[in-house]
Structures are given as C-alpha cells and as structure tokens.
Amino acid sequence: MAGNRPSLIFILMIDNGFRYPFKTGTVKLRGTGIINFVDEGSGNHTLIFVHGLANYALGWQKNIDELRSHFRCIAIDLPGNGLSEAGDFPYSIQYFSDVVIDLVRHLKLQQVVLVGHSMGAQVAITAVLKEPALFSKLILCAPAGFERFSPMEMGLYQATLNFFDIFSTEENSLRKSLRSSFYHSSHQADGMVNDLVKLMHKQPLKEYRRMVEGCIHGMLHEPVFNSLHLIKVPTLVIFGERDALIPNKLMHPVTTRKIADEGAAQIPDADLHVLPQCGHFVQWEKARNVNELIKGFVAH
Numbered sequence: 001m002a003g004n005r006p007s008l009i010f011i012l013m014i015d016n017g018f019r020y021p022f023k024t025g026t027v028k029l030r031g032t033g034i035i036n037f038v039d040e041g042s043g044n045h046t047l048i049f050v051h052g053l054a055n056y057a058l059g060w061q062k063n064i065d066e067l068r069s070h071f072r073c074i075a076i077d078l079p080g081n082g083l084s085e086a087g088d089f090p091y092s093i094q095y096f097s098d099v100v101i102d103l104v105r106h107l108k109l110q111q112v113v114l115v116g117h118s119m120g121a122q123v124a125i126t127a128v129l130k131e132p133a134l135f136s137k138l139i140l141c142a143p144a145g146f147e148r149f150s151p152m153e154m155g156l157y158q159a160t161l162n163f164f165d166i167f168s169t170e171e172n173s174l175r176k177s178l179r180s181s182f183y184h185s186s187h188q189a190d191g192m193v194n195d196l197v198k199l200m201h202k203q204p205l206k207e208y209r210r211m212v213e214g215c216i217h218g219m220l221h222e223p224v225f226n227s228l229h230l231i232k233v234p235t236l237v238i239f240g241e242r243d244a245l246i247p248n249k250l251m252h253p254v255t256t257r258k259i260a261d262e263g264a265a266q267i268p269d270a271d272l273h274v275l276p277q278c279g280h281f282v283q284w285e286k287a288r289n290v291n292e293l294i295k296g297f298v299a300h
Contacts, residue, residue, distance in 0.1 A: 033085025041068025049075035052118030056082030062287035080211040091214030097126035145224040146263030183242040183279030228266035240278030
C-alpha cells in the first residue's frame, strides 16, 4: 500500500458529543488550520472523497462502508466544514482544490482516484486540471460546474439567495437544502442534518455564513465547463435523473439529463450514468449502484 499514514484516532469527538464512526487523521497543510479526514481500508488504489457545499466527510459514509474492503478510502472535511478548523480562509474552488492537492502530496499517495460530489466535484475537476499527474482517475457525482450561468444569471442567483436569507436562519436553510437533495424520502437526510447543525455551531454563525457565501461565489465565478475538454484522465460521471438542484429550474428549465449529457460530452474519456428515481445526493440515495459503478470503473 502506497502512502504514509499519520497517527490515527479511532473516534474523534467534539464538545457537543458528535462522533465520527471511522478512523480519522488530522494534518495541518499550507494555508489551512487543522484538517480532519477519514482514513479507512487499504488497496492498490486510494479513493479521495470530496464533499459538497456545507457538508462533511460522512456524506460518503455509505460508500466508505462498502468500498474500504477494496480500496484505501480517504474522505476530507474541507476547511471550515465538518471537524476541520475554520479560519480566515478564502473558501473558493481554487483554494479547496489546492488543499486536496496538498493532502495527496503530504500523504505521498499513488494511484489516486479523486471522487467529488456537487461542489466537491467542481473542486475535483479543478484539482485534476491543475495537477493531472497526481490522479489516475476522476469520479464526479452530480457535479456542479456542468451547468453554465451567464453574468446576469449569476447576479440574479446571488441576489435571490440573499433575499431568502433575510427570512431564514442558517439552520433552516441547511435543512431545506439537504432535504431537497433527495428524491424519495426527505427523512433520509435527517441524521445528516442533525450532524451538520451540531457542527455548524462549532464556529460563530457569522463565520459559517462567510464560508457558505464564499463557496457559492466560487461555484458561480470559477467555472470549469470550458475546460472540461482538457481533462486527461478517465472520468466516471453519475447523476440522479430526478436531481432537484441541477439544473436550477428557474433559470434553466431543462432536464438533468440534458445538463449531464452536455457536460460529459466535453470530457474526452467520460463514462456517464444517469440513475433513475434518484435525486442530487446520488451516492447516498443509490449507494449500492454507485458503489458498483465505482468498483467497476477503478478496476477497469
């Protein structure tokens, strides 16, 4: 097995009683505070999982549970998220991609498959474009960055978010966003929401809001669509057919399939799967299907 492991903590717990049910490691990287990451399993390939907006490493729990029997599975809490420290960080797509790249180098990993969900997929695309030699394959679950926004749409999108924030709290916004990520039962999100609400209160709400706003600004203003043709590694793309978040239905009244087809068509070596009866949180709602697709893709 390639790579050096830091000392591992079997269960990490913060003051409010929140626990991670996996082995975890911590590291301080260039331009970060303490970064927390899940580190489970072993194998010839290492999967690095990157979560989406205002989420955490356990957004990949159903995948790590299965895939750690086949691969080393590392799931990062991005700065300001999960159990990683918050701070005066830029919270941009470029910044997060540098953190992922630095983690790969720090752990001296080889045969790395980068796996991203939603915003995390846009981060993963950016990392692979910057340092293609570090990664052997790329997996994108409901990727942000396939949908394109004009300058006018970006302004409208941000203004709409700011307007609704007047009438909502961070906690209510988080609950609504996560529940809309599932097609079948919104109750699938309840445990995750409860975790993330606890983690939200680790930092002042002003700082939490700054992190979320920075991430949204990055997704809108650091586009990747026009660079997808430069991706040099084999890429697996997975969408849920009933994704309620991609595309933005108010601005782009088209199907998720259309967005998926247009984005995947730009990538030279892409394998696209659109799973029926499934929403935005595809790796959780259809974990068995996604795990089988990942195993086949990595082994091929």
